[in-house]
Amino acid sequence: MAPKVLVSDKLSETAVQIFRDRGIEVDFEPSLGKDKDKLAEVIGKYDGLAIRSATKVTEKLLAHADNLKVVGRAGIGTDNVDKVAASKKGVIVMNTPFGNMITTAEHAIAMMFAVARQIPEASASTHAGKWEKSKFMGVELTAKTLGVIGAGNIGGIVCERALGLKMKVIAYDPFLSEERADKLGVEKVDLDTLLARADFITLHVPLTDQTRNILSREALEKTKKGVRIINCARGGLVDEQALADLLKSGHVAGAAFDVFAEEPATENPLFGLPNVVCTPHLGASTTEAQENVALQVAEQMSNYLLSGAVENALNMPSVTAEEAKTMGPWVKLAGHLGTFVGQLTDEPIDSIEILYNGTVAKMNLEALNCAVIAGIMQATNPDVNMVSAPVIAKERGIGLSTTTQDKSGVFDGYVKLTVKTDQRTRSIAGTVFSDGKPRFIQIKGINIDAEIGExxxxxxxxxxxxxxxxxxxxxxxxxxxxxxxxxxxxxxxxxxxxxxxxxxxxxxxxxxxxxxxxxxxxxxxxxxxxx
Missing domain, CATH: 3.30.70.260 (ACT domain)
Structure with a gap:
């Protein structure tokens, strides 16, 4: 039976057609995402759910989604998806982080120009028939220092564009290597240095416990007098009330915000202040970006439902389509090893140790780990899968360790699983023969050659x-x-x-x-x- 996908938000007809062309049955109901009760009634029929931001994938909705395997978000932000609940349910959550990178980066650059030259206020004044030429004195971007918080995909593009504008660029990102910084042509600094030196600060990080209020009142007070702040990333990264106070005091010369702590933003401490440019979360709002992310999510979901390829998943290791083909027999083997141990182990498991030897040691080990853990857990809970199993194992305090080694012995590659409880240690090893069929090759240290059947x-x-x-x-x-x-x-x-x-x-x-x-x-x- 062909997989069935529901599109509950506005996606382009071209994207919907991708599902059909790939042999997937699709229902296009772009207004259904706003009706949570109706969505809950029908969601149980679908293998996939394609959304934008209007559909809220809550724990309550997921409770009705007995057949759901994947949620695809056309865009970067997945704040509207309960990823913890989805993981426990065994549902993969995908986003499309690359479809709107350029668009969002360009919007940040545009906002920087707008606040540097007070363009929105000057435009409104001129439309009103005023000619306040002397009122709107701006600053040049050339030779100014831009502080980029978060030099990932979008932040990296902003760095490149800013260097093209002859700005000096400094970047704070805990994951930015010196090699990557050199390649971008930026100076890697700590946050306090960035705050002290930057004439403009732009944020390009996700909203996490670590980044929430990264520009707190204390941080904002460390900034250079006359700084201008741009946020086109996520609301909640900046203490908006503190920023409003510093704008009023003159310490901060201007701000440009596309995102806010509460959206839709009908009230905000920044609204109505001079030289504050606000837009209604338009970072990804270009025709090109909207089409790109829609096409990308349709391709990703189709690839997963048809071949098992996992791309841009937020709660499972990514597996390319090529990897899915190569790894398929090894994923099955990993699951069988786990299934064997799971069915023989009656007491609580303390730790799981996995040894990857030879050719398999160079494969996507995170995905193989998930398959092993799922096999173990399915002995007591058949509904567990590769997405939910690691979450359940972590909740139970089960330790996981992996080891890789070069080829040893007669097999080109093999996997050995060892599970420890407070009563015993149990081990099993397996390999994949040239015919693509998994075999058990060792149990309890005893060599065998066992074909695996139902x-x-x-x-x-x-x-x-x-x-x-x-x-x-x-x-x-x-x-x-x-x-x-x-x-x-x-x-x-x-x-x-x-x-x-x-x-x-x-x-x-x-x-x-x-x-x-x-x-x-x-x-x-x-x-x-x-x-």
Missing amino acids: HMLYTTNKDTPGMIGTLGGILGENQVNIANFTLGRNETNGDAIAMLYLDAPLPRDVQDKLIATGLFQQVRPLQFNVA
Whole structure:
């Protein structure tokens, strides 16, 4: 059955057509996002939800979204999506961080020009029939110092444009490397240095606990007298009341804001002040940007629903379409390893250790980690997936560690999973053969070569003669057909294991008969999703 997507906000017809062209069924209801009750009624039918900012994806809405796999936001900001609730529900949240980068950067530059030359006030005065030429004395941008807070995608473009205007550019960004700063042609500084030196300050960071009120009253008071502040990033980055006070005192010469702490902003401490330019969150509002982000979100959602490629996800590691093809068998293997351990572990897990050896060590390990954890968690909660599993593991205080190493042994690559509880340590390793099929190659340190099927039986016993005959005899007497039978032992008369691939689930009464022999330490039927 083809995936089904709901578009509940205004996206271009071209973007909607992308879904159709990719073979995805799509319902285009651009006004539905404003009707939360109606949206909750219908959301359960859809695999994907494409939105802009009007639709609010709340925990309450997600409770009705039993089939939802992905939410795609056409734009950068995802404040209207409860990402924690989405992760727990197993829903990927994607945005489109690159579609409106240039547009937002250009708006910041335009706002800088506007506040430097008081263009909006001068325009309004002239429209009113006044000719107040002497009133609107501006400043040049050339040779001024621009302080950029956040030199990521958009901030980096602003730096490049400002250098083209012959400005001196300094940047504060904890994640900005010296190499990246040199490539941009900017000077990397700490925040206090930026505040003290900048003639203009522009913000280009997301709103997080670390960045909220990054320009607090205390920070604003450290700025150079006559500074001008531009915010086209997110409301809440600047203490607006403190800024208004400093504008009134003359310490700050001007401000240009496209975003506000509360939106829609009908009242704000900055409104009505001289040389304060305000626009209604227009950073991404160009025809090019709106089209770009709509097309991008349609492509991203289609890629995920059809091939498993994860792009620009906020709650899961990204996996390119090419990676999805290459990694597909390894992701399955990772899930199977987790499923095996999860079904055998009855007590709380303290830690998960994953070793990646050889070729697999160079793959997207974050995604593989998610698959392992999901496999473990699904033993007790079938609704868990690669998105929700890491969240649940973290909530339970389960530690995760990964190790990589160059090829060792006969396999080009393999994955070894070790899970520790307060009672025992359990390990299993697997690889992917050239036919693309995952195999178990070691359990409890015992080498095996076990094909993985939907219905399996795992037994452990002491290595004594007659065990194979007893196991096979009881299964045969009870019409249990064996597709594949794999044995292993660590030494003569030591520990032995068997992995059997069965045509159907092991009946409970047959399991009881095997246990009743007293010869087996464990008799565990296992189920694997091999689809």
